[in-house]
Amino acid sequence: MALIQVDKVLDARGLACPMPIVKTAQLMKTMTAGQTLEVVSTDAGSIKDFAAWSRTTGNLLLESSSDAAVYRFVLQKA
């Protein structure tokens, strides 16, 4: 797994839709363009949701992976 230096980490484990996205958006607001955010989630819907969210908002989804029902995303603020 590629090691990407992340600026912030959001633990969204246990949270159900739409809170992982809501908390990600709120945290992203405090970040500057180019900064990266790692989100960890246990919501199975978040694989599709974070891809959709990055397409809608224009923020880059650098990485999307899963391991034993834990999903990990690395996003870069546009």
Added chain:
Amino acid sequence: MTLVAESPFVSTLTPPHAPSVAPDPAPAAAPDAPRTKQMVIVNWSGELDRIWPTLILASAAAASGVQCKVFVTFWGLLPFVKDGVRVTGDGWMQKMLSIMQRPGIDHLKLSKMNFLGMGPWMMGTLRKQYQIASPRELLEACQALGVEFIPCQMSMDMFGLKRDDLIEGMADPAGAATAIEIMTEADASLFI
């Protein structure tokens, strides 16, 4: 033609000798700067199984950078009544309505399988078990993300609801023409 020219109304609309100079074209927006997407939800029902998806979609839209407006009408107003307010309205009929349908975001009924509150209680238990956000939490998220809630003036009048009865942060009350304008300008509009 003569008749039209003599009409006192025509001149106010189209000055006959108005200079036919086209205004300077407004500076065009950069073609690669897309306009913000917009979504409108008409929130008509005060029931748990409708206000929940309304608030989930509205918060998800706002979180996705979509400008979201919710037009709050009819029974849909009741969840937006402040916590401390119990009986609303002036006459006995308005008061009776608020007694039969308790207002507030924490007192929502289901549209089916309500079973005198058994259904919503089971929903609440399952919600906690699966760590799903409550309508109250979602409403707070919506407001933090800038979702605009527009109360319907006519419904407020009918239920006898005052601005002070409704939660803080709602937009100015408006009517159907406002709902039509925002819906026709939006990229998506839903009636929930």
